[in-house]
Amino acid sequence: MPSPLHVQFVAAARGGPWSITSVTAIVGDPLPTASSLTVTEVPAGSGTTGPADAAWALHGIVSNERYVEREEKTRLALVQEGLGRPGATSGALIPIHKSDAWWQLPQDDRRAIFEARSSHIKIGLEALPAVARRLHHCRDLGGPFDFLTWFEFAPEHGAAFDDLLGALRATEEWDYVDREVEVRVSR
Amino acid sequence: MPSPLHVQFVAAARGGPWSITSVTAIVGDPLPTASSLTVTEVPAGSGTTGPADAAWALHGIVSNERYVEREEKTRLALVQEGLGRPGATSGALIPIHKSDAWWQLPQDDRRAIFEARSSHIKIGLEALPAVARRLHHCRDLGGPFDFLTWFEFAPEHGAAFDDLLGALRATEEWDYVDREVEVRVSR
Numbered sequence: 001m002p003s004p005l006h007v008q009f010v011a012a013a014r015g016g017p018w019s020i021t022s023v024t025a026i027v028g029d030p031l032p033t034a035s036s037l038t039v040t041e042v043p044a045g046s047g048t049t050g051p052a053d054a055a056w057a058l059h060g061i062v063s064n065e066r067y068v069e070r071e072e073k074t075r076l077a078l079v080q081e082g083l084g085r086p087g088a089t090s091g092a093l094i095p096i097h098k099s100d101a102w103w104q105l106p107q108d109d110r111r112a113i114f115e116a117r118s119s120h121i122k123i124g125l126e127a128l129p130a131v132a133r134r135l136h137h138c139r140d141l142g143g144p145f146d147f148l149t150w151f152e153f154a155p156e157h158g159a160a161f162d163d164l165l166g167a168l169r170a171t172e173e174w175d176y177v178d179r180e181v182e183v184r185v186s187r
Numbered sequence: 188m189p190s191p192l193h194v195q196f197v198a199a200a201r202g203g204p205w206s207i208t209s210v211t212a213i214v215g216d217p218l219p220t221a222s223s224l225t226v227t228e229v230p231a232g233s234g235t236t237g238p239a240d241a242a243w244a245l246h247g248i249v250s251n252e253r254y255v256e257r258e259e260k261t262r263l264a265l266v267q268e269g270l271g272r273p274g275a276t277s278g279a280l281i282p283i284h285k286s287d288a289w290w291q292l293p294q295d296d297r298r299a300i301f302e303a304r305s306s307h308i309k310i311g312l313e314a315l316p317a318v319a320r321r322l323h324h325c326r327d328l329g330g331p332f333d334f335l336t337w338f339e340f341a342p343e344h345g346a347a348f349d350d351l352l353g354a355l356r357a358t359e360e361w362d363y364v365d366r367e368v369e370v371r372v373s374r
Contacts, residue, residue: 004327044329061327066253069295107298108256140191140248140327142231 005062007136008042009093009148011055011183018091018185026169028097028179031056037093037185039150058095060136060148067114072121081129088132088152092161093183095145102176103139118171127164130157145179155186192249194323195229196280196335198242198370205278205372213356215284215366218243224280224372226337245282247323247335254301259308268316275319275339279348280370282332289363290326305358314351317344332366342373 011020016036023033034055042059050057068076102110114120124133131153139146153161165182168174198207203223210220221242229246237244255263289297301307311320318340326333340348352369355361 003329006329044327063327064290065294068293070293073293103251106255106257106260107252111294137327140231140250140324142190142193 003044004064006042006044006046007060007062007134007148007150008040008046008050009058009060009150010038010040010050011057012036012038012051012053013055018187020183020185022182022184024182024184026180026182027177028181031095031181031183037183058093058138058143058145058148059141060138061141062134063137067111068121072115075125076121076128079125079128081132083132083134083150083152085132085152085154087154089187090153090155090158090161091185091187092151093185094149094151094165095179095181095183096147096149096177097145097179098147098176099178113173113176118168118173120168120171120173123164123167123171126167127157127160130154130160131164190231191251193229193231193233194247194249194321194335194337195227195233195237196245196247196337197225197227197237198244199223199225199238199240200242205374207370207372209369209371211369211371213367213369214364215368218282218368218370224370245280245325245330245332245335246328247325248328249321250324254298255308259302262312263308263315266312266315268319270319270321270337270339272319272339272341274341276374277340277342277345277348278372278374279338280372281336281338281352282366282368282370283334283336283364284332284366285334285363286365300360300363305355305360307355307358307360310351310354310358313354314344314347317341317347318351 010016011034013035016038018037020034020037023031032055046059131151134150136148136150138148151161197203198221200222203225205224207221207224210218219242233246318338321337323335323337325335338348
């Protein structure tokens with residue numbers, strides 16, 4: 001892991017490799033609808049504005065892990081697959097924001113809710129390797145969300161992805177999510 | 188904890204409330220010498236460039252805790268004092284960068300090195316309430332450092348502060364510090 005990777009998600013009327021098939025507000029305010037989505041690596045400090053013709057642009061960082069422990073990291077590395085698989089023509093961008101109550105918790109309390117009580121990693125493992133995933137942090141960048149999670153999977157694994165979302169949203173951890181938007185895409 | 192606080196440290200030839208008394212490279216490259224230091228809150232996304240006449244400018248974020256656990260948080264809150272005490276006319280800014288080896292470690296390994304084996308919090312507690320401290324994160328902003336720690340204390344507590352630095356630099360955690368600069372200031 002050299003310097004953290006900065007990634008921008010830009011929604012616009014046209015031009016991106018991904019077609020936006022739906023934009024759904026799960027909790028809180030929605031995002032504007034748009035037709036196409038582009039995912040690009042950008043230099044650090046690029047800001048969160050995006051090009052002039054963007055419907056919206058979100059900027060996140062692939063940073064170090066905040067909760068994953070050694071044994072979990074080993075298990076994940078054994079089964080997860082990378083982004084960009086040719087058959088993975090379905091995708092989703094899920095921006096979420098967590099409440100102040102979450103951020104005020106000390107590390108051990110957040111970890112206990114995250115895994116011991118919500119099984120976040122365990123639930124994620126069940127969708128591997130079908131669903132590839134990359135987490136982007138953005139709370140510290142000052143935008144409207146704390147995390148942007150990007151998923152890619154083959155269309156025949158759509159049900160596994162739906163199950164993943166349903167299971168996570170039923171957890172105690174999700175009680176702290178006060179904004180969540182689900183952007184579905186295909187290419 | 189509402190949105191994270193963004194703070195800029197600007198060193199220049201004149202004009203700041205703090206006079207820089209020394210700039211010492213502890214490990215790795217130094218920072219340019221300068222005469223005065225200004226600490227200001229800035230909007231998120233202000234970048235790391237600073238004003239045109241700055242010798243250097245560093246930008247960090249007062250973010251959520253990454254290692255502190257509930258019991259430690261309670262103990263710290265009981266004894267620590269805030270910034271800006273009238274008698275605290277000595278200060279220091281200590282920017283550090285940690286190696287890739289550190290950042291590749293999973294959370295439990297980093298926590299074990301940080302506290303179980305290096306007693307980072309315990310060592311810090313020994314200097315409380317004399318030395319007030321605020322940690323700023325900057326790894327995800329793409330600048331040259333990962334952390335900027337700001338300290339304020341009364342001149343008569345200079346020895347306690349020196350002891351704190353000496354004890355931290357002797358820890359296993361500090362084996363992962365590959366750049367550290369010590370900027371001493373007074374007002």
